[in-house]
Amino acid sequence: MAGNPSLKVSLAQISPVWLDRAATLEKVADSVLQAGAAGSQLIAFGEALVPGYPFWPELTNGAQFDSALQKDLFAHYSSQAVDVEAGDLQTLCRLASQHSIAVYLGCIERPADRGGQSLYASLVYINEKGQIASVHRKLCPTYDERLVWSPGDGHGLQVHDLHGFRVGGLNCWENWMPLPRAALYGQGENVHVAAWPGSIRNTGDITRFIARESRSYVLSVSGLMHADWISDDFPHAASVKRSASGWLTDGGSCIAGPDGQWLLEPQVETEGLFTAELDMEMIRRERQNFDPSGHYSRPDITRLSVDRTRQSTVTFKD
Secondary structure, eight states: OOSSSSEEEEEEEEOOOOOOOOHHHHHHHHHHHHHHHOSSSEEOOOTBBBTTTOOHHHHTTTTTTTTTHHHHHHHHEEEEEOTTTTTTTHHHHHHHHTOEEEEEEEEEEOOOGGTTOOOEEEEEEEOTSSSSEEEEEEESSOGGGTTTOOOOOOOGGGOOOEEEEEEEEEEGGGGOOOHHHHHHHHTOOEEEEESSOHHHHHHHHHHHHHHHHHEEEEEEEEEEEGGGGOOSTTTTTTHHHHHOOSSSEEEEEEOOOOOOOOEEEEEEEOOEEEEEEEEEHHHHHHHOOOOOOTTTTOOOOOOOOOOOOOOOOOOOOO
């Protein structure tokens, strides 16, 4: 790879139209159009943005067994989830192709290959040709998320070539997991997308740490959600709204360079499209003294084995 490529990236820190897939995808499409007009080659969105993060278990005694309220909310959430195979992201793919922009989108996936009813927090990569190149299902949901989301698999631990860079991504607390990070580093990742539901308490420290560890650019992208934005148009809305107050997620989107310094400091309590230019030379400079999968590794002593099989409960031989 000759020369020093550059990559223009945008972080879309936006709120969902909570629990409304179609309306939220319209907001996503608008951000893609804005980023495309600005000349960005990659745009990233927060975790679970479509149709939104499941705040209600914490607010409505979500661990109560066999609760009719929890069943009603789950059923509604499921109805608003993304079915990739059914084409729910076709419009977004078309926009990506038209504007030659790659997209990382956090969404709640309801996949047919796991029975079509269980939900996964998935990070979907759409390449600049408008093709869905990977769907990474979050490996380990966190705390209350486990009452709503199912654990994923390693199939989506992939990186993608983009204008001379190699981009990869993880969901939320997966970014704290050393081995999934290492799986991406080992594939040559040098632009890491860390997708969060939103909160500076998550992004403020780890973004710079991962950048220093990997000697890569790290794009932490978050959503936003305020209690005042919760609508009345879903089951038991009054119960949820009664317990919610203030900022449920306050953003915190930011970008760190391969030296661990801020290109974009954390942005809080504001929607916006935040753009930066990434330069390959910075990566090359920082890899001079540390390269976690290159000269500063010892595969003769420690190696990682990764199973990227898409899990299923059944296989057929016809």
